[in-house]
Amino acid sequence: MYQLAGKRVYVAGHRGMVGSAIVRRLAQENCELLTSPREVDLREQAAVREWFAANRPDTVVVAAAKVGGILANDSYPAQFLYDNLMIEANVIDAAHRSGAQKLLFLGSSCIYPRMAPQPIPEEALLTGPLEPTNEWYAIAKIAGIKLCQAYRREYGCDFISAMPTNLYGPGDNFDLTSSHVLPALIRKAHEAKVAGAPSIEIWGSGTPRREFLHVDDLADGCIFLLKNYSGEEHINLGSGKDLPIIELAQLVCDVVGFEGQITKDTSKPDGTPRKLMSGDRIAKMGWAPRISLRAGIEDAYRAFLEQQA
Numbered sequence: 001m002y003q004l005a006g007k008r009v010y011v012a013g014h015r016g017m018v019g020s021a022i023v024r025r026l027a028q029e030n031c032e033l034l035t036s037p038r039e040v041d042l043r044e045q046a047a048v049r050e051w052f053a054a055n056r057p058d059t060v061v062v063a064a065a066k067v068g069g070i071l072a073n074d075s076y077p078a079q080f081l082y083d084n085l086m087i088e089a090n091v092i093d094a095a096h097r098s099g100a101q102k103l104l105f106l107g108s109s110c111i112y113p114r115m116a117p118q119p120i121p122e123e124a125l126l127t128g129p130l131e132p133t134n135e136w137y138a139i140a141k142i143a144g145i146k147l148c149q150a151y152r153r154e155y156g157c158d159f160i161s162a163m164p165t166n167l168y169g170p171g172d173n174f175d176l177t178s179s180h181v182l183p184a185l186i187r188k189a190h191e192a193k194v195a196g197a198p199s200i201e202i203w204g205s206g207t208p209r210r211e212f213l214h215v216d217d218l219a220d221g222c223i224f225l226l227k228n229y230s231g232e233e234h235i236n237l238g239s240g241k242d243l244p245i246i247e248l249a250q251l252v253c254d255v256v257g258f259e260g261q262i263t264k265d266t267s268k269p270d271g272t273p274r275k276l277m278s279g280d281r282i283a284k285m286g287w288a289p290r291i292s293l294r295a296g297i298e299d300a301y302r303a304f305l306e307q308q309a
């Protein structure tokens with residue numbers, strides 16, 4: 001078991017939804033938290049090496065990335081590929097050079113083939129073609145997993161990878177053009193309720209299925225893996241349950257209190273039809289999520305209202 005107590009832990013991306021949840025969770029671990037200032041652009045190798053040489057973290061969590069929903073991924077392929085390759089390569093290499101003992105890299109469930117078997121086992125990686133709307137981001141995330149494996153094989157680094165499913169919660173991005181579906185639905189339902197509008201519009205057919213995990217469960221799973229896992233294979237981190245987008249929209253409307261219609265904009269992409277991950281590996285290690293989807297959406301809606309105030 002890896003001890004976090006007394007360690008200098010660097011969270012890259014600490015201002016983001018995941019990074020800030022990991023910072024909140026680390027408060028229970030009696031470790032020293034390190035963050036880098038906004039001026040340190042993690043795409044810049046010299047700046048990253050300089051920061052690591054000056055701060056020498058024992059433990060690193062890579063929660064910095066160019067992140068967005070289906071439309072942002074599809075619209076900015078260069079940024080999603082280049083930024084993510086540079087951030088992860090710079091941080092992983094600098095962690096090795098400065099002698100970090102442990103590193104956790106965060107990927108995404110979109111690394112798996114579009115038509116992977118469901119629920120998706122970790123072994124499905126690189127067994128088929130990717131979903132076209134996010135292949136740029138997926139390729140970068142696959143490279144991050146491979147970097148961790150390569151640094152383990154060549155240099156003996158204890159660098160591990162976790163693959164989170166679709167996440168949501170406090171600190172989410174509620175911008176309708178760049179966000180993921182769940183924060184977008186919260187905002188659409190809330191604004192329609194306030195305006196007395198008759199309907200909200202969802203993107204696509206409403207039939208794709210997605211799995212959702214509250215970011216506080218994700219943060220807990222990340223700390224669990226840092227302490228308990230040391231291996232070359234990446235580990236799935238999800239809730240084990242999925243639902244069609246139309247049912248998610250109905251649930252969000254119910255939580256928000258919007259009683260109008262839900263219409264569909266079928267000119268927008270559906271993306272992958274289903275990506276429910278198998279959580280068997282982490283379950284066997286002894287970890288399980290705790291926050292139900294309804295309770296999680298209630299919490300995310302509260303956070304949205306606070307972010308608006």
Ligand SMILES: NC(=O)C1=CN([C@@H]2O[C@H](COP(=O)(O)OP(=O)(O)OC[C@H]3O[C@@H](n4cnc5c(N)ncnc54)[C@H](OP(=O)(O)O)[C@@H]3O)[C@@H](O)[C@H]2O)C=CC1
Pocket residue numbers: 012013014015016017018019038040041042043062063064065066067083087106107108109164165166167168171172173180
């Ligand atoms: N959200 C989701 O549904 C999912 C997320 N993940 C993964 O979790 C991780 C975190 O995602 P999430 O918290 O949602 O994303 P956010 O966009 O909320 O946070 C990303 C963070 O990365 C930082 N960042 C981005 N580019 C740079 C850069 N060039 N230099 C320094 N910092 C940078 C941002 O900094 P700043 O605040 O200054 O912009 C931000 O703090 C990512 O690896 C993502 O792939 C995986 C699966 C699903």
Ligand SMILES: C[C@H]1O[C@H](OP(=O)(O)OP(=O)(O)OC[C@H]2O[C@@H](n3cnc4c(=O)[nH]c(N)nc43)[C@H](O)[C@@H]2O)[C@@H](O)[C@@H](O)C1=O
Pocket residue numbers: 068069070071073108109110134137138165166167178179180181182184185201202203204208210245268269270271272
């Ligand atoms: C985390 C994950 O996130 C992305 O993949 P995605 O799961 O397809 O992303 P999404 O949350 O944006 O959409 C999920 C589904 O929901 C539908 N949908 C309906 N209405 C809205 C809507 O209003 N906004 C959005 N964004 N989607 C909507 C949408 O059409 C799609 O069918 C990738 O970035 C990928 O790289 C990645 O890792």
